[in-house]
């Protein structure tokens with residue numbers, strides 16, 4: 001709330017984070033599982049003296065490095081950019097809590113990248129044992145990065161009884177840590193096998209080699225699918241009660257959960273019937289279908305994982321609209337803001353009002369009564385500012401992601417005001433209103449202005465009885 005607002009039309013800034021993160025995750029799981037694949041299979045190819053397989057693995061290594069290092073790093077930095085802009089307060093809390101977690105993660109990331117380059121560029125120039133050992137160093141460093149990052153993302157969904165000021169380890173070893181680590185480890189095994197299948201089916205002509213790869217990667221893929229399922233179920237078990245309620249309540253998420261289970265089952269059956277029982281099925285079309293199913297499961301899964309976090313960004317610690325629930329940090333928390341006002345409470349909003357609406361000031365402070373005495377157009381403009389800060393994290397404006405316009409179509413100002421006054425009562429997905437009643441009136445003015453009329457041809461409203 002202390003920074004300028006980042007307005008992303010239609011999509012909303014948090015949804016942009018979600019899109020970049022999902023793309024990142026599709027590559028980063030391959031970066032972990034693919035490393036394991038290269039380490040294990042290079043060792044096996046050396047042992048059996050299979051020159052053709054080694055040549056293929058080298059080609060796969062090139063594809064692997066290009067995709068994971070370039071694309072993985074760009075999207076990884078993209079996540080930092082977007083979270084810093086979209087959720088400064090949550091990012092600040094995460095950095096304060098996990099700064100050493102990230103420092104350790106960067107060390108392993110460095111080891112990972114160095115090992116990957118040595119593994120590929122020194123191919124054929126190292127003793128076989130050393131070469132395979134470098135592959136294992138890569139794979140282990142990559143998996144440890146996965147574990148470290150998972151501890152941090154899991155914390156956002158359920159920090160347990162951690163409170164600001166508590167230790168790093170209490171934050172890191174949160175209730176979601178083990179379920180998510182299991183699911184992500186399984187995801188790395190499963191997704192990387194699907195990448196290998198797709199790459200092999202498109203680039204290998206030799207039937208023997210293709211069958212060999214198909215067979216070798218079938219077990220890790222099946223194990224991965226089983227771990228994803230086990231991790232997913234325990235993820236549900238260790239959700240905070242409120243997040244479970246969100247999952248049950250939101251129809252779209254119910255459909256998504258059904259889809260995840262159906263697609264995972266489909267992938268499992270296809271893997272079993274294809275690569276496991278009948279190597280030779282691996283046409284490019286079959287591999288592509290498996291790959292797309294896998295990508296769909298992952299993308300939907302990540303979306304659901306993010307979506308159930310409402311009304312928080314970090315459960316119990318930071319609310320979805322960049323304020324704190326309790327009074328730990330004074331003016332940045334809901335009770336303080338309800339007293340002093342949201343506009344007065346935020347550094348940026350306070351300066352904005354001072355510069356643009358000096359008529360609302362009483363000395364150096366924003367005077368709530370004077371806010372309501374401003375001309376109509378100014379009240380609307382300030383209502384829009386309040387909307388951007390307080391609602392735009394979850395609602396686009398006229399059209400787009402959960403746009404507020406269609407939600408309040410045809411509602412009277414009084415009905416809108418009732419929702420604002422009891423925001424978290426109207427829907428437990430929403431944070432409470434963190435402003436004064438006067439500010440509630442400003443945002444109501446704005447929303448009433450943008451609310452589209454009732455659709456034509458709707459059942460007419462009964463005439464309102466005039467009070468005598």
Ligand code: HEC
Pocket residue numbers: 310311312320321387390391392393394395402404407408419420423426427429430431
């Ligand atoms: C943390 C996310 C979040 C924030 C912040 C948020 N909302 Fe919501 N809101 C939701 C969700 C989720 C729904 C349910 C949408 C649906 O059912 O399609 C919802 C529903 C609504 C509805 C429909 C409620 C009803 O009675 O049917 C309105 C109106 C609304 N929000 C307005 C607002 C306004 C105004 C703000 C800011 C003051 C706000 N929301 C802030 C998540 C949020």
